[in-house]
Amino acid sequence: MKTKTIVFDIGETLVRDDLYWASWADWLRVPRHTLSALVGSVTAQGLDNAEALRLLRPDIDIAAEYAAREAAGRGEHLDESDLYDDVRPTLGALRDLGMRVVIAGNQTVKAGSLLRDLDLPADFIATSGEWGCAKPAPEFFARVLGASQARARDTIYVGDHPMNDTFSAHAAGLRTAHLRRGPWGHLWADDLQVRKTADWVVDSLTDLITVVNEQSTP
Template structure:
């Protein structure tokens, strides 16, 4: 049975359109040009951070995050950046009695923002900076399993990426859900792994309560 649901952050709960737009602005690059290069890098199976180096060789993302903060332009997201299905889905899953968590590759600052948004809605909020391990490192999912009070096979991990989310979560023994939105899921959706790896393929998080209910009832 699935007893817990743990969500990725970017392009799962949070629409990152605005944030990546601000990075294009920071680099002095037209937003549509940045977006086109972003998609090309993902389609080539490269690390998304290489996008920045295409425009500024030697770019250090952590250093530049701090530089933005130093001039009053830090990374930021708020309620308006959440996908519209997030609040209804969390409420329905909670009503169904499921343990809920949020865990993704995020900075300490982003973790603070998440706690401000979701502290009353979930049982756990963890970030890669908190844990010293980033997806797809298997250690990240070891940390997830260590803090969720259920066995890995009872923890559904929900994400938008085959490479960072599904592949390592399945290797850790967890069922998974792939949500089709954002650049990664859109590009990867028809690949063999995107079809075969996830327990569920969804267009909206609000599909999860019914799918989990059927799964737990043995309707596969």
């Protein structure tokens, strides 16, 4: 098998989430470290990150609060400072090696627009909000394969989240790279099921360049 396409998750794979959660803490008027600790707690329990907001406000309507933040001019924002340092050089190097580079993750419609505004070295960018389906649903990975323009076994999905990335992409027939980054990535990197289903566990996106080069070595 030779990789033709590499597909990247977004949050805590390409983009740091710390400022995202800090903005929610400021909006809800709670200390940033409190919400950060709660995100860590739900991560350890294998729950969705949004549960951290519900621990603070059990009756919260997240969609309504999201809309209120946008209306107040305090909504989603992405710029160069939100990207991890290895993102641009790695994506560019992979394209130079002949890889098709796709970005597809669980994010909003606005996040898709913000990512495209960053002019990343990628061939295709889409979010779950734009597709109308989200990980870990099989429908999401069917859309991923359509964007990949390659067979599942010739496509690598890269992400930090076991349920959303490693397990679900593996179940869809893709090869997977679990990234040891962010709360999920670090906490679950040595989990036996992650190790069983991930073709690679990497500490940096730059490790993917080695993965691709090794496949080209006779």
